[in-house]
Amino acid sequence: MMETSRCLVDAERDAQSVADKMVLVAERLAWGGLPAVLARPRRSIRAFTPAPVPNGQLKNILAKARQAPQACNRQALKLKVVTGAQLGDLLAGGEGWLSGAPTVVLIFADMGAYKSPVERDYMPWLDAGVMMMAIVQAADAGGVGSCIVNPHIRQSSVNAFTGAFNP
Numbered sequence: 001m002m003e004t005s006r007c008l009v010d011a012e013r014d015a016q017s018v019a020d021k022m023v024l025v026a027e028r029l030a031w032g033g034l035p036a037v038l039a040r041p042r043r044s045i046r047a048f049t050p051a052p053v054p055n056g057q058l059k060n061i062l063a064k065a066r067q068a069p070q071a072c073n074r075q076a077l078k079l080k081v082v083t084g085a086q087l088g089d090l091l092a093g094g095e096g097w098l099s100g101a102p103t104v105v106l107i108f109a110d111m112g113a114y115k116s117p118v119e120r121d122y123m124p125w126l127d128a129g130v131m132m133m134a135i136v137q138a139a140d141a142g143g144v145g146s147c148i149v150n151p152h153i154r155q156s157s158v159n160a161f162t163g164a165f166n167p
Contacts, residue, residue: 045145
């Protein structure tokens with residue numbers, strides 16, 4: 001009987017904790033805190049100013065990206081900051097407008113961190129997707145426009161791309 005009572009007390013405490021968190025989220029939405037930033041609509045920006053993202057803002061965006069959760073906390077993703085011009089003609093897609101981006105953040109996955117072949121089929125993509133959203137949200141919160149791109153590297157340029165950009 002004592003065990004059942006303790007379970008009920010734990011369940012009530014946990015329910016209260018969830019209710020408290022829901023109230024906190026509602027309060028933050030009402031005054032425009034972080035949840036409001038996450039909930040507000042955003043749009044992709046493909047027309048860039050020539051000025052790079054200021055170093056302080058870029059450091060903040062990258063810090064937020066590195067805090068993004070990754071499968072099994074592997075921390076298998078690496079970031080590399082380049083310019084669109086550096087990508088040159090290595091891309092088969094996006095080169096018409098991406099080359100004008102003053103700041104481009106590339107995400108690379110350490111495939112060795114994913115242990116099974118099945119994991120390698122999807123987990124790097126999931127991890128990268130979560131990290132991309134962290135980048136986009138942090139950029140948007142700082143007033144920096146962004147666009148998620150999955151550029152197609154020209155087959156003839158894979159080695160050059162990997163040699164130039166892989167961290």
